[in-house]
Amino acid sequence: MRQIVSSENVIENEDMSRHTTFKTGGPASLFISPADTEQxxxxxxxxxxxxxxxxILGNGSNILVSDKGFDGAVISLRKFSEVTLKDDTTIVAGAGALNSAIASFARDNSLTGFEFAxxxxxxxxxxxxxxxxxxxGEMKLVTKEVTVLSPSGEIMVLDNSTMEFGYRTSAIKGRGYVVLSAALQLEKGDQEAIxxxxxxxxxxxxxxxxxxxxxxxxxxxxxxGYFAGKLIEDAGLRGYSVGGAAVSDKHCGFVINKGGATSSDIYRLITEVKDKVQKESGVELEPEVIMLGEF
Known part of the structure; x- marks a missing residue:
């Protein structure tokens, strides 16, 4: 790995709490940061x-890593962060580019349509x-095409219809594709209004x-037919906590690390919320959060 990406871009036993927005998680056996598609x-x-x-790790904003860590390699796409203009109304962004950075780039170029993100x-x-x-707003409304790496090593370009966008899903899920970049089709707008x-x-x-x-x-x-936050609130779970993890008082759809939470605290809280909501309403909640490692 060090021969491929150089020594400074391979870290052993990297603490994943440094790379997740929950600020929890144990070590990954390897943490690798390739610089380009070939690497x-x-x-x-x-x-x-x-x-x-x-x-494959982006910003770590939708994963919960086990306290035991991950017995494998985490591949960070943080270096795939370039954002450019392809033409007057098309932005091309590397997979590791933050949505906030793309929105700012769009604003600076007087392009509207990505404010929601x-x-x-x-x-x-x-x-x-x-x-x-x-x-x-959602990605399917602004996506022109997505460039991916297939499990066989082929670089493929998927257009909007081929992406099979649905609610919190796409054609990429379950097929082993790695997103390399996305082309966004926006519109000219007024910078002040944006x-x-x-x-x-x-x-x-x-x-x-x-x-x-x-x-x-x-x-x-x-x-x-429902809202998760309302179901959780109706089950009497506003502010409910396990260790350092809690259902937010401000928005019951959010589980937060209120201080010193472990991934086990968060996982247990998610499980208990699911169980209590199922008991109270008969509705089964499905976590958006990806669980990585052994729980």
């Missing part, structure tokens, strides 16, 4: 050859996999979401 392909080829488990705490790669959305809309949405987030605490954003998917 990424070679890293995956080696890991496949030795049948080693690996996980400015506060989504993750990368465009993760957003494509999940069809991330907020405030009546700035004002981003400020308004940021204010709404601060008012309604517990941004002052480490979390993974909305913890559960929205059940069809």
């Amino acid at each position: 990424l392909k070679k890293v995956i080829e080696v890991l496949d050859r030795i049948s080693a488990a690996f996980f 400015a506060g989504i705490p993750g990368t465009i790669g993760g957003a494509m996999i999940m069809n991330a959305g907020a405030y009546d 700035t004002a809309k981003m400020a308004e949405l940021a204010s709404r987030r601060r008012d309604k979401q517990p941004l002052e605490y480490p979390s993974a954003g909305s913890t559960f998917k929205r059940p069809e």
Whole structure:
């Protein structure tokens, strides 16, 4: 690995609490940061050859890593963060580019349509996999095409229809594709109006979401016909806690690290919330958060 990506980009037993927005998690056996697609392909080829488990990491905003860590390689795409203009209304962003950075780039170039994503705490790669959305916007509305690396090492370009976007899902899920970049189709707009809309949405987030605490954003998917936060509140779970983990008082759809939480605390809280909501309403909540490692 060090021959492929150089020594400083391979870390052994890296503490994953440094790389997740929950600020919890034990060590990953290897933490690898390839600089480009060619290095990424070679890293995956080696890991496949030795049948080693690996996980592709963006901003760590939607994962819960076990306190025991992850017996495998975490491949960070933090260096895939370039954002450029392809033409007057098309932005191309590397998979590791933060949604907030892309929104700022769009604003600076007087492009509208991506304001909704400015506060989504993750990368465009993760957003494509999940069809991330907020405030009546979602990735399927702005995605032109997505460039991915297939499990066989082939670079493929998936257009909007081929992406099979659905609620918090896409064609990428379950197929072993790795997002390399995304092309976003936006529209020319007024920079002042774009700035004002981003400020308004940021204010709404601060008012309604517990941004002052480490979390993974909305913890559960929205059940069809219901709102997860309302179901959790109706089950009497506002503020309910396990160790250092708690259901947010501000927004019951968020599980937060209120201080000193372990991944086990968070996992146990998620499990208990699911059980109590199922008992009270008969609705089964499905976590949005990806569990990595042994729980």
